[in-house]
Amino acid sequence: MKRSERLVAMTHYLLEHPHGLVSLPFFTEKFDSAKSSVSEDMTIINVMFQQLGIGELHTVSGAAGGVKFVPSQSVENSERFVDQLxxxxxxxxxxxxxxxxxxxxxxxxxxxxxxxGQLFATYFAETEIDVVITVATKGIPLAYAVASFLNVPVVIVRRDPKVTEGSTVSINYVSGSSRKIQTMVLPKRSLSEGANVLIVDDFMKAGGTINGMKSLLKEFNAHVAGIGVLAEAEDEEEERVVQDYVSLLQIQHVDEREQRIDIVRGNYFQS
Structure with missing residues (x-):
């Protein structure tokens, strides 16, 4: 195999297996190449990943070591995308x-x-996460996008139990915005006890739904490793029940009468 062909194949494999540890012998055997050649290829790929601002290769030493691709987004690219959004x-x-x-x-x-998804994966790249969780339905595509870059499974909290999911754990919680009592359920088999969980949602006002998910996760003795929301609404009249979270956008003002919306960057860029 030519070096150009090997570089394409290795790059494709790394992009398809983010956060997956790959040993050097794996590539040497797969492409029938010398370790020195594969090592040089890794250096070339790593330089290009960083120049493009899409991530970098982390080297893990030791007998069970190797390299893993950690996706990320450069600050410049992140700011440009969020401003466009x-x-x-x-x-x-x-x-x-x-x-x-x-x-x-x-x-x-x-x-x-x-x-x-790549932005949230960048922020939580160094956080130990076992699963990404969201509540049906609009947060589902975001959860899968984040999970694909972190290389972890997705768990979906639902409002009503499904017969195909077996026995479930359910809780009642108070919605932060409507102050109504609502229910959310999670199948017992969907989450391991003590798992590190990243909560992802599309929108947060007072945070009642996310707070409900946190309460539900306590039933599994799970640890909330982080909370990421696409957009948060700034509302001085509503007391926010969730404090430790990351947002990409903050909706500061929505005037239905004047037909005006004011949106700024979220706290993602403040850390």
């Missing part, structure tokens, strides 16, 4: 009753969702 959401035509915004088209666009 804010501009799209500031379209007055997106205003819905109650001060909400129509975001389904963005959450249905694979390219946009993938970039959002």
């Amino acid at each position: 804010a501009h799209q959401l500031e379209d007055p035509a997106r205003i819905l009753p109650g001060g909400y915004l129509f975001m389904s088209d963005l959450l249905g666009d694979p390219h946009t969702v993938k970039q959002i």
Whole structure:
């Protein structure tokens, strides 16, 4: 195999297996190449990953060591993407009753969702995460996007139990915005006890739904390793029940009468 062909094949494999530890002998046997050649190829790939701002290769020493591709997004690319996203959401035509915004088209666009997933994966790259969890339904595409870059499974919390999911654990919680009692359920087999969980959601106002997920996770003795939301609403009248979270966008003001929306970068860029 020519070096150019080997570089393409190795790059493809690494991109398809983020956070997966790959030993040097694996590539030497797969491509019938010398260790020195594969090592040089790794250096070339790592330099290009960093120049493109999409991640880097981490070397793990020892007998069971190797390299793993850690996806990331450069600060410049991240800021450009989030600013573009804010501009799209500031379209007055997106205003819905109650001060909400129509975001389904963005959450249905694979390219946009993938970039959002990469941003959250960048932020939580050094955090030990076993599973990404979200509540049905709009947060599902975001959860899968984040999980694909972290290389972990997705667990979906539902409002009603499904017969195909077996026995479940359910809790009642108070919605932060409507102050209504609601229910969420999670199958007993979906989450291991003591798992490190990353909560992902598309929108947060007071944080009642996320707080409900945190309460549900306590039933599994799971640890909340982080919380990521695409957009948070700034509402001085509502007391936020969730404090430790990361947001890409902050919706500061929605004026239905004046048809105006003010959106700024979230706290993602403040850390």
